[in-house]
Amino acid sequence: MVPFAQKLEGLGYLELQAAGVETLQVNLGWRCNQACKHCHFQAGPHRSEQMARETVDEVIRAAARWAIPVMDLTGGAPEVNPHFRYLVDRLYDLGLRLRSRCNLTVLLEPGFEDLPRFFRDRRVELICSLPYYQEDLVDRLRGPGTFLKSLEALRRLNRLGYGEPESDLELHLMYNPAGAYFPPEQEALEQIFRRELEKRYGIRFHCLYTLLNMPIGRFKEYLQRSSNLDMYMGKLAASFNPATVAGLMCRTLISVSWDGRLYDCDFNQALDLPLKEGLPQTIREFDRPILESRRIRLEDHCYGCTAGQGSSCGGRVAGE
Ligand code: SF4
Ligand code: SF4
Numbered sequence: 581m582v583p584f585a586q587k588l589e590g591l592g593y594l595e596l597q598a599a600g601v602e603t604l605q606v607n608l609g610w611r612c613n614q615a616c617k618h619c620h621f622q623a624g625p626h627r628s629e630q631m632a633r634e635t636v637d638e639v640i641r642a643a644a645r646w647a648i649p650v651m652d653l654t655g656g657a658p659e660v661n662p663h664f665r666y667l668v669d670r671l672y673d674l675g676l677r678l679r680s681r682c683n684l685t686v687l688l689e690p691g692f693e694d695l696p697r698f699f700r701d702r703r704v705e706l707i708c709s710l711p712y713y714q715e716d717l718v719d720r721l722r723g724p725g726t727f728l729k730s731l732e733a734l735r736r737l738n739r740l741g742y743g744e745p746e747s748d749l750e751l752h753l754m755y756n757p758a759g760a761y762f763p764p765e766q767e768a769l770e771q772i773f774r775r776e777l778e779k780r781y782g783i784r785f786h787c788l789y790t791l792l793n794m795p796i797g798r799f800k801e802y803l804q805r806s807s808n809l810d811m812y813m814g815k816l817a818a819s820f821n822p823a824t825v826a827g828l829m830c831r832t833l834i835s836v837s838w839d840g841r842l843y844d845c846d847f848n849q850a851l852d853l854p855l856k857e858g859l860p861q862t863i864r865e866f867d868r869p870i871l872e873s874r875r876i877r878l879e880d881h882c883y884g885c886t887a888g889q890g891s892s893c894g895g896r897v898a899g900e
Contacts, residue, residue, distance in 0.1 A: 581817045584882045591822055595875040596831070601868050603833040605652040605846060605893070606639055607631070608661040610838065613686050616722045618711075618756060620797035620850045623656040631838040636663045638840060638863045640670045646868040652833075652893070653680040654846065659695060660686065672702040679705040681754075681893075684733040685726055696733075700740045705750040707789065707893075708734070713776040717758055734783045743785040751784075754895075756791045760803060760812045762819070762888050763790035766896040789895025794847050794884040816883035824890030824897040830876050833893075836863045844876045846893065847884070853877050 588596055607621075608631045615624035631639075643651055651671050658664055658680060671678055680699065687695050699706060710730055711721050718727040734751075737743060743751030753773060757763055770788035777783040793799045795812055803809040830844040840863045843849040859874050860867050890897025 581813060581880070584880050585878045587817075587820060587883075588825065588878065591825065593825065596825070596828070596878060598872055598874045598876060599831045600872050601646075601648065601832065601834050603650040603652050603829075604639070604643060604648045605654060605833055605835045606658075606667075607835065607837050607846065607849060608636075608653060608655050608658040608664060608667075610656045611660050612656040612683065613660065613689055614657070614683055614722055614726065616798070617802065618721060618793050618797075618799045620794050620799065620847060621656065622797050627656065629656075629838045630661050631663065631840075633663050633666075635838070635840040635863065636667050639836060640667065640674075642863055642866040643671060643676060644674050646866065648676060648868075650677045650679060653678070654893075655681070657683055657686045659692060665698065668698070668702055668704065672704075677705070678702065679707060682706050682708045683722075684708050684710065684730040685722075687733040687736065688729050696736050696740050696742070700742070700749060703749070705752070706737065706742065707752045707754055708737075708785075709754045709756075710734075711756055711758065713773055713780070721758055731781055731783065734777075734785070735781075738782075738784055743783075745784065750786055752787045752789060753785050754789050754791055756793055760793070760806075760808050760815075762815075763792055763891070763896075766790045766889060787895070789893075790889075790891070791893070791895065792884055792887060792891035794850075794881055794891075796847060796850050796881055813880065813883065816887045817880075819887040820883060821886055821888060821890060824886045827890065827892075827897040828876075828882075828885055829892035829894060829897075830885075834866075834871055840864065842866070842871075844874075847881060848877060848879075851879070851881065853879060 610623045610627040610629040612623040715727040741747045742749040773788050835843040
């Protein structure tokens with residue numbers, strides 16, 4: 581397999597450079613009420629990594645000083661961090677666009693039942709993971725009972741106006757495959773999800789995003805156990821689509837980890853591949869102009885972002 585950086589060199593990208601910093605993705609920690617089989621952070625209830633209050637304050641300072649257009653909160657389950665609501669409130673006060681990634685079941689946990697209203701009152705856009713519209717497959721990936729709980733959480737969000745056709749309370753779903761295969765074409769799958777969720781359960785949402793399983797974390801362990809890692813990497817490399825390169829999410833996003841370190845994306849964070857040498861390395865040193873033209877750190881897992889229709893935390897990559 582040709583190394584990813586070399587593949588890009590062949591296309592004339594001697595270095596892949598950022599094209600701005602439109603989004604600051606904040607990983608509040610690796611604790612989660614679930615422990616999904618495909619999780620690239622190996623998150624779960626046993627994890628102790630959580631963003632501390634002083635790091636949260638550094639995030640707020642950076643967001644305010646550099647007027648970051650979009651704040652994207654993730655984890656683990658970001659909501660279980662004790663400073664989550666404080667962070668959302670401060671960012672809301674700053675008038676920044678807020679997005680939070682939600683596994684749905686957390687909204688049913690004791691002490692978290694009021695979160696849908698909390699989100700609604702602060703106009704938080706929600707991106708909720710739902711790997712399929714059928715119970716057996718979701719429960720196999722995410723644990724028994726997950727599907728029914730996810731439906732209940734979606735119903736509660738719909739009742740508040742989230743995901744309704746004319747509503748500006750944005751509710752999007754995130755799909756990822758159950759195994760070592762690529763997601764179906766995003767728009768076609770969105771239509772199927774929309775039809776099936778409405779018909780079977782009366783549930784509505786705005787957009788569906790497809791995310792390919794990256795060959796890292798628990799999914800990589802699964803590929804190794806099933807002797808499929810080489811096959812999967814080969815498939816990713818063979819499906820390289822040059823039209824995805826300009827729209828790679830790392831070109832407009834920076835990721836900050838629970839301990840305040842900076843990464844080109846969430847996947848590099850999971851692999852502990854920090855920003856290139858000479859660049860700001862922590863949220864305390866955040867400097868938007870420098871980061872906006874930074875050179876991006878690329879390794880072979882990046883083939884997961886450029887295969888086929890492309891893949892990112894915002895779904896397929898535009899430009900295909
Ligand atoms: S995939 Fe999401 S919901 Fe599942 S364990 Fe990881 S962080 Fe939690
Ligand atoms: S994994 Fe994807 S988003 Fe991250 S640096 Fe590689 S290409 Fe960019």
